[in-house]
Amino acid sequence: MNSRQPIPVVVLAGFLGSGKTTVLNHLLAHRAGTRIGVVVNDFGSIEIDAMSVAGQVGDSMVSLGGGCLCCAVDGSELDAYLEKLAAPEHRIDVIVIEASGLAEPQEMIRMLVASENPAIRYGGMVEVVDAAEFDATRSRHPETDRHLAVADLVVLNKTDRVDADERARIEGLLATLCAPGIPVVGADHGRIDPELLFDRRPWTETRGQLSFEDLLAEAEDHGHDHSAHAHAAYESVEFASEQALSPRRFIDFLDRRPAGLYRIKGFVHFGVPGHDEKYEVHAVGRFLRFSPQPWGRGEPRSSQLVLIGSGTDGPGLLRELGACREEAPHELGPESMWGVLRYVAQPARPARPEAETADAEADAPTRAEPAPEPDAEYEYGYEPEV
Numbered sequence: 263m264n265s266r267q268p269i270p271v272v273v274l275a276g277f278l279g280s281g282k283t284t285v286l287n288h289l290l291a292h293r294a295g296t297r298i299g300v301v302v303n304d305f306g307s308i309e310i311d312a313m314s315v316a317g318q319v320g321d322s323m324v325s326l327g328g329g330c331l332c333c334a335v336d337g338s339e340l341d342a343y344l345e346k347l348a349a350p351e352h353r354i355d356v357i358v359i360e361a362s363g364l365a366e367p368q369e370m371i372r373m374l375v376a377s378e379n380p381a382i383r384y385g386g387m388v389e390v391v392d393a394a395e396f397d398a399t400r401s402r403h404p405e406t407d408r409h410l411a412v413a414d415l416v417v418l419n420k421t422d423r424v425d426a427d428e429r430a431r432i433e434g435l436l437a438t439l440c441a442p443g444i445p446v447v448g449a450d451h452g453r454i455d456p457e458l459l460f461d462r463r464p465w466t467e468t469r470g471q472l473s474f475e476d477l478l479a480e481a482e483d484h485g486h487d488h489s490a491h492a493h494a495a496y497e498s499v500e501f502a503s504e505q506a507l508s509p510r511r512f513i514d515f516l517d518r519r520p521a522g523l524y525r526i527k528g529f530v531h532f533g534v535p536g537h538d539e540k541y542e543v544h545a546v547g548r549f550l551r552f553s554p555q556p557w558g559r560g561e562p563r564s565s566q567l568v569l570i571g572s573g574t575d576g577p578g579l580l581r582e583l584g585a586c587r588e589e590a591p592h593e594l595g596p597e598s599m600w601g602v603l604r605y606v607a608q609p610a611r612p613a614r615p616e617a618e619t620a621d622a623e624a625d626a627p628t629r630a631e632p633a634p635e636p637d638a639e640y641e642y643g644y645e646p647e648v
């Protein structure tokens with residue numbers, strides 16, 4: 263794994279008491295070998311959140327304390343914390359910002375997108391919703407609807423506190439409040455599949471001595487009945503192709519992906535002249551990004567994808583991906599890549615001789631931004647409205 267890839271920063275938002283800290287603690291306890299950096303933005307001077315997660319995160323945890331993160335005018339304070347967490351010695355794979363229950367996540371997303379720090383990239387927004395308090399929260403805090411509108415994934419938490427009819431009613435409402443196709447994952451005590459937010463590394467990949475936090479999390483992990491875990495309800499399928507994929511058909515496949523397909527990760531070979539890079543794909547809910555990378559020296563051109571979802575038709579998805587295969591990619595014009603380039607944070611560099619590319623750019627990070635609206639014009643430095 264390339265240790266100098268930009269670290270995804272996921273914003274975990276949700277109204278006061280919705281269960282953000284509970285979700286975060288669950289993620290920390292079930293992260294396997296993945297190293298999570300945490301920024302807790304507790305509101306007020308008593309940092310209850312900070313204390314409840316501190317035991318698990320050790321010195322990787324940074325608390326902003328004393329107020330609301332979104333009030334920082336230029337985001338420089340956040341940048342400083344993120345820079346600290348992203349330092350190579352921490353070997354952090356993903357950073358989660360637990361936003362204060364009163365924060366405006368849109369502001370935080372803007373700060374992340376505007377960040378000049380090449381070591382990080384915005385990784386999507388997760389909104390935690392309290393099923394039992396949904397109506398009350400919305401009527402007291404109409405801004406809740408705005409937050410839902412920019413979420414990439416919604417965790418409908420506290421499902422143990424509502425019956426099936428009420429849950430279905432709230433899910434119906436959420437479908438009208440969120441952007442089309444945003445997945446809504448039900449959860450009891452924040453137990454969601456960590457794979458929805460980040461790739462878990464096996465324990466064996468954790469280098470060096472196991473720290474106290476590792477041991478704590480391992481003990482937690484072994485103490486649970488895995489059959490009861492949320493991820494038992496998810497299925498994943500893998501797709502591999504040595505033949506290039508048509509950029510147009512692949513984007514069409516992504517645009518039509520079912521709501522239950524929460525997560526797509528992997529890389530794609532398009533092989534269109536001028537766009538011969540390895541296009542890493544990362545999708546969480548409706549959030550989608552491509553990051554062009556140079557291929558490794560001698561690495562065979564191919565596409566590999568893992569798709570994780572619930573209630574999805576695995577064989578059907580694989581058939582659709584199979585139909586994206588392209589016989590003659592070298593005959594395609596540059597315009598065939600426009601759909602893909604809309605989801606690239608930085609312009610794809612022209613393909614260059616492999617050795618030069620690999621040496622000079624193997625570790626060059628790309629700055630990421632949220633995907634523009636599907637019908638938005640692609641332009642470099644696009645600043646999305648969030």
Ligand SMILES: Nc1nc2c(ncn2[C@@H]2O[C@H](COP(=O)(O)OP(=O)(O)OP(=O)(O)O)[C@@H](O)[C@H]2O)c(=O)[nH]1
Pocket residue numbers: 276277278279280281282283284285311362363419420421422423449450451452
């Ligand atoms: N019944 C029930 N209680 C839950 C669930 N998830 C969390 N809780 C409880 O709800 C309370 C609030 O949870 P937190 O995780 O602290 O919520 P939060 O969103 O971090 O809260 P703030 O920091 O105040 O914004 C705690 O007492 C949790 O134990 C759930 O799924 N069901």
